[in-house]
Amino acid sequence: MKYNYDKSCLKGLGPGPFMKLAETRTAHIEQAADSVPTSIYRPNILAKALHPNVQYGVIKEIKEQPGAKTYKIVADKEKGTEALAFFRAGQYICFDLEIDGATIQRPYTLQSDPADALAEESSYTVTIKETPNGFAAPWILANWKEGTKVVMSGPLGNFTYQPLRDAKNVVAIAGGSGITPFCSMAAAIVSKNEDFNLTILYGSRKHDAILLKDELDAIASRSGGRVKVVHVLSDENIEGYEHGFISLDIVKKYAPAEDYSIFMCGPKGLYAYEDEALAPLALKPRRLRKELSGEYGDPSRNPKYPAKTDVETYKLTVRIRGNEQQITCKSSETLLVAMERAGIKAPSNCRSGECGWCHSLLVSGNVFIPEEPDKRRMADRKFNWIHPCIAYPLSDVIIDVPVANF
Numbered sequence: 448m449k450y451n452y453d454k455s456c457l458k459g460l461g462p463g464p465f466m467k468l469a470e471t472r473t474a475h476i477e478q479a480a481d482s483v484p485t486s487i488y489r490p491n492i493l494a495k496a497l498h499p500n501v502q503y504g505v506i507k508e509i510k511e512q513p514g515a516k517t518y519k520i521v522a523d524k525e526k527g528t529e530a531l532a533f534f535r536a537g538q539y540i541c542f543d544l545e546i547d548g549a550t551i552q553r554p555y556t557l558q559s560d561p562a563d564a565l566a567e568e569s570s571y572t573v574t575i576k577e578t579p580n581g582f583a584a585p586w587i588l589a590n591w592k593e594g595t596k597v598v599m600s601g602p603l604g605n606f607t608y609q610p611l612r613d614a615k616n617v618v619a620i621a622g623g624s625g626i627t628p629f630c631s632m633a634a635a636i637v638s639k640n641e642d643f644n645l646t647i648l649y650g651s652r653k654h655d656a657i658l659l660k661d662e663l664d665a666i667a668s669r670s671g672g673r674v675k676v677v678h679v680l681s682d683e684n685i686e687g688y689e690h691g692f693i694s695l696d697i698v699k700k701y702a703p704a705e706d707y708s709i710f711m712c713g714p715k716g717l718y719a720y721e722d723e724a725l726a727p728l729a730l731k732p733r734r735l736r737k738e739l740s741g742e743y744g745d746p747s748r749n750p751k752y753p754a755k756t757d758v759e760t761y762k763l764t765v766r767i768r769g770n771e772q773q774i775t776c777k778s779s780e781t782l783l784v785a786m787e788r789a790g791i792k793a794p795s796n797c798r799s800g801e802c803g804w805c806h807s808l809l810v811s812g813n814v815f816i817p818e819e820p821d822k823r824r825m826a827d828r829k830f831n832w833i834h835p836c837i838a839y840p841l842s843d844v845i846i847d848v849p850v851a852n853f
């Protein structure tokens with residue numbers, strides 16, 4: 448057989464080493480010193496810098512927003528965090544919070560330019576919106592002051608731009624605090640950490656309730672036309688703004704003539720509306736990306752939820768850290784929320800079924816898991832592993848919660 452390449456570099460390569468892989472490895476292990484290796488490998492240093500288990504920060508600045516506050520967080524060097532980890536625009540971090548005796552985690556999207564994490568004064572910025580009847584947000588808004596110390600996870604999440612999958616032009620559809628990932632993407636485009644064009648269609652009720660308006664305008668003005676922001680007001684019809692909801696007509700009016708992807712982030716009602724409104728575009732699945740936004744909420748609105756007239760209360764047995772604890776869990780709340788309410792420090796991050804951090808074994812009992820946020824692997828489904836952040840009890844339940852990474 449003739450080859451049209453120089454195969455001299457392959458000399459000495461053959462199947463031999465692969466056939467003896469296990470044997471060679473065993474021989475190396477037997478010859479190795481009986482002590483923990485002290486070598487430090489660069490990939491490990493990089494992996495630790497990009498994916499720290501925990502980061503310590505201090506609130507440096509607080510800015511009031513309409514119905515929200517923006518917090519600038521810097522590294523807490525006193526606690527050993529020299530710099531905050533770099534991230535991809537669109538990712539989030541999880542804060543550890545101790546509220547009324549309960550230890551909980553809450554995810555918030557980073558809105559700042561990823562380049563800020565690499566600056567001399569390494570920083571993140573998050574905006575937290577008032578949520579009536581919320582648990583963590585009202586507590587944060589009332590308690591975080593300048594100088595407050597915070598404990599955070601490393602950056603997490605997959606709602607990021609991927610050039611191999613996404614079009615060069617992105618039309619972002621945002622509602623409420625769903626603007627934060629796009630604020631970060633826009634800043635990253637200006638600082639050249641991302642390379643795509645972004646048209647943001649941002650829905651708010653009134654012009655004086657627009658979150659991060661000044662920040663968005665400032666970024667767009669520095670983007671050389673690569674970032675455009677269109678405000679759509681549902682409750683006001685005033686000059687300079689679009690009126691109504693982010694309809695098909697509005698998308699068609701501002702979307703570029705070339706190929707584009709749609710990224711969506713906002714409340715669940717926005718997704719339901721846009722799914723219907725944008726159906727005529729018949730976008731390929733990879734051209735439509737949605738951020739899974741927080742907790743699933745009331746399971747009874749899912750048509751597949753077994754019909755119940757009243758909220759029931761079940762017994763939830765939790766095996767965690769070698770202990771077994773029995774608590775109560777309402778049918779309307781997730782197993783994770785019930786554990787947090789009972790003061791059990793259960794692992795979690797995204798709280799929306801995506802990250803797998805809360806991964807637990809369903810030892811016995813039945814739970815309802817809505818299909819859409821269920822991102823478990825096939826093997827997990829087969830062997831009864833569940834994500835307690837999206838699992839609702841339908842009977843008494845026993846779960847085993849591993850905490851190896853927590």
Ligand code: FES
Pocket residue numbers: 794795796797798799800801802803804805806834835836837
């Ligand atoms: S916390 Fe992410 S899957 Fe449950």
